[in-house]
Amino acid sequence: MNLEILTNQVVKLSKTVGQMIHDEVNRLRETDVEYKGIHNLVSYVDKKSEDILITELRKLLPEAGFIAEEDDKLTQGERYNWIVDPLDGTTNFIHKIPLYSISIALNDGNETILGVVYEINLKECFYAWKNGPALLNGKAIHVSDTDVLDKSLIATGFPYYDYSQLDPYLALFKDLMQSSRGVRRLGSAAVDLAYVAAGRFELFYEYGLNPWDVAAGALIVKQAGGHITRFHGDADFVFGKEIVASNNTVHKEFLKKMNRYFFS
Numbered sequence: 001m002n003l004e005i006l007t008n009q010v011v012k013l014s015k016t017v018g019q020m021i022h023d024e025v026n027r028l029r030e031t032d033v034e035y036k037g038i039h040n041l042v043s044y045v046d047k048k049s050e051d052i053l054i055t056e057l058r059k060l061l062p063e064a065g066f067i068a069e070e071d072d073k074l075t076q077g078e079r080y081n082w083i084v085d086p087l088d089g090t091t092n093f094i095h096k097i098p099l100y101s102i103s104i105a106l107n108d109g110n111e112t113i114l115g116v117v118y119e120i121n122l123k124e125c126f127y128a129w130k131n132g133p134a135l136l137n138g139k140a141i142h143v144s145d146t147d148v149l150d151k152s153l154i155a156t157g158f159p160y161y162d163y164s165q166l167d168p169y170l171a172l173f174k175d176l177m178q179s180s181r182g183v184r185r186l187g188s189a190a191v192d193l194a195y196v197a198a199g200r201f202e203l204f205y206e207y208g209l210n211p212w213d214v215a216a217g218a219l220i221v222k223q224a225g226g227h228i229t230r231f232h233g234d235a236d237f238v239f240g241k242e243i244v245a246s247n248n249t250v251h252k253e254f255l256k257k258m259n260r261y262f263f264s
């Protein structure tokens with residue numbers, strides 16, 4: 001398997017489907033929106049995007065199975081699995097806020113070996129493959145070299161159904177407001193991770209996540225020189241429901257701060 005060639009094929013597919021999503025944003029009506037759960041929205045655009053992606057990804061790698069957001073009946077492969085979010089940032093899309101993305105990763109067992117995040121509105125495609133560079137529209141990217149939180153811009157996500165850790169989350173959020181250059185909440189975890197890889201954010205953290213939210217972006221961060229763990233510092237972040245992704249140099253400082261609120 002040539003991962004570079006396969007990655008470029010996925011990039012091309014993401015751009016094609018991204019254009020379809022972009023064309024639908026002004027056609028979407030409130031009656032087209034469904035609820036999968038509390039504050040968890042989906043539209044026909046999510047489903048159409050996923051259908052196209054699955055059909056075309058099957059052609060690229062027939063032996064691979066799928067882990068995808070909108071269809072839990074898909075069969076997983078014995079070795080390879082595509083991890084697909086057909087529209088990360090659905091709430092932004094529904095409200096016509098121009099920040100949402102497609103996220104596609106390929107896992108070989110438990111290891112992510114390919115990742116593509118396509119932010120549709122700016123037409124920015126972030127991608128990487130195992131042992132390769134991290135790229136943005138064909139140009140190499142790298143995490144920032146900022147070495148203290150005080151000079152860092154941080155991204156996070158707000159829990160929309162799991163409020164079990166809300167008190168320590170808000171306490172940490174308050175601390176970071178006073179001890180960093182700011183905290184941003186964009187609404188697409190895949191884009192947050194891509195922005196860490198590109199050096200726009202120094203760090204991103206969130207809990208209540210799924211594999212399709214983070215698999216692709218985490219690989220891009222890794223190949224861009226960054227560091228990714230769970231809140232405790234262990235490495236099971238794709239399936240572990242929580243993530244801290246950073247430029248590496250502020251990671252320990254952040255985990256020490258986080259530990260005061262989450263694990264003290």
